[in-house]
Amino acid sequence: MKNWFYLTWMLMAVALCGCSKETEKIEPQLEVTPHNISGTWQLESWHNGVQLAEGAYLYMELIRKDACFKSYDNIESAAPRYRTGQFNIEVDPELGAIIRGMYDYSGGDWNHRYIVTSLTASEMIWVAKDDSTEVSVFVRAEIPSEVLEAVK
Numbered sequence: 382m383k384n385w386f387y388l389t390w391m392l393m394a395v396a397l398c399g400c401s402k403e404t405e406k407i408e409p410q411l412e413v414t415p416h417n418i419s420g421t422w423q424l425e426s427w428h429n430g431v432q433l434a435e436g437a438y439l440y441m442e443l444i445r446k447d448a449c450f451k452s453y454d455n456i457e458s459a460a461p462r463y464r465t466g467q468f469n470i471e472v473d474p475e476l477g478a479i480i481r482g483m484y485d486y487s488g489g490d491w492n493h494r495y496i497v498t499s500l501t502a503s504e505m506i507w508v509a510k511d512d513s514t515e516v517s518v519f520v521r522a523e524i525p526s527e528v529l530e531a532v533k
Contacts, residue, residue, distance in 0.1 A: 408501035413470060413478030417500060419445035423522035424454075429514055440524045443468060450482060453528050463532035464488060470497075479510060 411417040424439035426432050433439070439454035450468050455461045466484040473479055473496075481494040493515060495507035502521070509515035 422519035461531040
């Protein structure tokens with residue numbers, strides 16, 4: 382009798398625990414390599430969670446083959462801009478993967494070097510190496526045709 386009582390109690394406890402917790406789907410972290418970050422990303426937020434102004438956008442296509450990028454944005458300009466350049470990933474033993482970029486046509490370097498603090502199949506988070514309040518969240522996206530047309 383005690384065994385049945387104990388078994389029933391255990392089954393109820395397992396059932397209650399299983400029902401009370403929502404199952405979270407946590408995407409696995411990926412190693413920061415040119416292969417894993419290649420593709421098209423959209424800036425979702427920056428400066429520690431500040432959303433972009435309505436109508437503002439930044440799309441960045443990272444191309445693994447040549448370690449180059451294409452960016453499309455209208456953040457700091459009234460007109461849409463298309464810029465290209467090279468990117469590089471280096472690994473710091475203490476900080477982890479750091480990405481930096483240089484614009485083509487004497488456009489200079491990116492504003493910061495960024496520590497890639499998180500990379501999953503669908504999201505990437507960058508924190509400026511020299512300014513921890515500069516946090517950029519990117520999500521995988523397709524570049525809308527109207528954005529591509531606007532920079533031609």
